[in-house]
Amino acid sequence: xxxVAQPEDQVNVAEGNPLxxxxxxxxxxxxxxxxxxxxxxxxLQFLLKYITGDNLVKGSYGFEAEFNKSQTSFHLKKPSALVxxxxxxxxxxxxxxxxxxxLVFGKGTRLSVIA
Amino acid sequence: xxxxxxxxxxxxxxxxxxVTLRCSPRSGDLSVYWxxxxxxxxxxxxxxxxxxxxxxxxNILERFSAQQFPxxxxxxxxSSLELxxxxxxxxxxxxxxxxxxxxxxxxxxxxxxxTVV
Numbered sequence: 001x002x003x004v005a006q007p008e009d010q011v012n013v014a015e016g017n018p019l020x021x022x023x024x025x026x027x028x029x030x031x032x033x034x035x036x037x038x039x040x041x042x043x044l045q046f047l048l049k050y051i052t053g054d055n056l057v058k059g060s061y062g063f064e065a066e067f068n069k070s071q072t073s074f075h076l077k078k079p080s081a082l083v084x085x086x087x088x089x090x091x092x093x094x095x096x097x098x099x100x101x102x103l104v105f106g107k108g109t110r111l112s113v114i115a
Numbered sequence: 116x117x118x119x120x121x122x123x124x125x126x127x128x129x130x131x132x133x134v135t136l137r138c139s140p141r142s143g144d145l146s147v148y149w150x151x152x153x154x155x156x157x158x159x160x161x162x163x164x165x166x167x168x169x170x171x172x173x174n175i176l177e178r179f180s181a182q183q184f185p186x187x188x189x190x191x192x193x194s195s196l197e198l199x200x201x202x203x204x205x206x207x208x209x210x211x212x213x214x215x216x217x218x219x220x221x222x223x224x225x226x227x228x229x230t231v232v
Contacts, residue, residue, distance in 0.1 A: 034220055043117060043205060043223040044158075090158065102148050102171055103207075103221055107157040 002027035002095045006106035013081045014114050021076040021109045023091030032094040033074040034103060035065055039087045047089075050074060061085070081113045118142065121206050121224035129232055133194040136227045140187055140208030146170070147189040148209075148221060149181055153202040164189055196231045203228050 003026045013019045025031055032051055036044040048059025055067045065076045074091060088110050092103040118141035128134055140147050149161040151174075160173035164183035175181075178196075183189045193200060207221040 036223075043119075043225045044207075045117070046220045046222065049220055102160045102163050102173065104160065105150075105158040 002031070002093045002104050004091050004093045004104060004106040006089075006091055006109045008109050009107075010110045010112065012112045012114060015083055016080050019078050019081040019085070019111065019113070021089050021091075021111060023074045023076065023106060024072050025074060025091075025093045026072065027093055027095050029096055032096050033065075033067065034092040034094070035059065035063070035074075035076050036090045036092060036105075037087045038090065038108075044090060047076070081111075083113050083115050086111055086113045117222040117224065119206060119208050119222050119224035121204075121227050123227060124225065125228050125230075127230045127232060128196060130196055130198060132196050132231075133192065134196065134229065136191040136193070136204055136206075136229075138189045138191070138206030138208075138224060140189070140206070141210075141222055144208035144210045144222070145187065146209045146221075147183055147187070148207045149175075149189070149191050150205040150207065151202045152205060152226070158205075161191070193229070198231050201229055201231045 005024045034049045035047040038044050047063050048057050050057045050067045058064045063078050067074050088108045090108045091106045094103050120139040122137045145166045148163045151159045161175040162181045163171040167183050178194050181191045203226045205223050205226045207223045209219045209221040
């Protein structure tokens with residue numbers, strides 16, 4: 001069964017610095033990978049996805065993620081963090097070619113951007 | 116706005132009671148997923164419906180059930196409620212691509228916050 005690990009419960013970064021939120025996955029075959037963000041008292045918002053092709057995926061709000069097959073990772077990155085990026089970030093995986101399957105989420109990483 | 120609508124936004128009820136959470140998916144989306152988010156368990160997949168039929172089951176308790184109606188809206192029924200059922204319940208929807216490749220993201224509603232007292 002597919003799974004996702006987000007090794008850090010909390011990431012703190014200063015405003016203007018680059019940020020990275022880590023994600024590793026376990027799935028048979030080539031994965032479909034997703035990042036979502038959750039602001040307080042809100043639902044999850046889709047940021048970006050990797051399906052195939054270029055390993056560097058660009059998404060909403062200036063975020064990008066790099067797919068690394070050899071390291072089974074899909075880290076979320078942003079060159080310059082904003083205070084407004086402070087939120088809970090979830091990595092998710094979906095097993096391909098197995099039908100209309102649900103997303104499996106990691107436990108989430110809380111990002112705090114300090115002014 | 117994701118286009119997924121969940122009602123009610125908040126629900127407070129007593130232990131032993133039964134509640135129904137409602138979800139209207141995005142227009143055209145055939146799949147509906149229910150997730151439970153609690154502080155200690157993260158986002159747990161409960162159940163999925165596709166075009167009216169149950170497609171996948173996750174960590175859903177026997178006290179919980181769901182259905183998807185012909186107009187594609189879905190309801191999650193929670194019965195014999197316990198304090199531990201207090202959580203945020205999310206509905207998400209997605210559309211199945213014609214080729215069957217599951218590369219579509221799911222769109223989430225704002226959630227229903229259930230408090231059992």
